[in-house]
Amino acid sequence: MLSLAMFNGSVNSGANGRSEESLDKGFNTASNSSDSLLTIDEVQKTLNRSRASVYRYTNTDTRNLNPPFNPKKLNTEFRSDQKDQLLFHPNEVARFAKDILRIKEVTVEIFNSPSSETQNILKAILEELRIIRYKLDGESDENKTIPNHLKDAERKAA
Numbered sequence: 001m002l003s004l005a006m007f008n009g010s011v012n013s014g015a016n017g018r019s020e021e022s023l024d025k026g027f028n029t030a031s032n033s034s035d036s037l038l039t040i041d042e043v044q045k046t047l048n049r050s051r052a053s054v055y056r057y058t059n060t061d062t063r064n065l066n067p068p069f070n071p072k073k074l075n076t077e078f079r080s081d082q083k084d085q086l087l088f089h090p091n092e093v094a095r096f097a098k099d100i101l102r103i104k105e106v107t108v109e110i111f112n113s114p115s116s117e118t119q120n121i122l123k124a125i126l127e128e129l130r131i132i133r134y135k136l137d138g139e140s141d142e143n144k145t146i147p148n149h150l151k152d153a154e155r156k157a158a
Helices: 021-029 040-047 051-057 090-099 117-144 148-157
Strands: 002-004 009-013 106-110
Touching: 040 051, 040 090, 090 106
Parallel strands: none
Antiparallel strands: 002 009, 009 106
């Protein structure tokens, strides 16, 4: 079995009897951050192929920096400059291994990364929004209750 551990995720491929449901779950949970993208060397190790063959599989074009998706090739992530290194999403590597290289069992495993300062700030913002929502919901409930003196007036009018 071939495997590659990564900061935010890993791609494992092999015939170890695991369910292909893991692949589908990975497509829904994969992160798009650059930390979870694979370099050409990592793809080479994961697929157990030579560097030259990985380049041969890759969807690149000298005249077009970001060629359209090709289902028969290994597609790279968006690049802004020709000199940028080729990076691959783990799900794309898994798709390629399964569909093109015909590796029977392919799983994608995504591991949670340690909390970053940005994640901590976002959690704090979310908690504040929840508190605000709770208070607003409480105020709207108070506004919906009719004060007693208005209830008495309604009864007398009826």
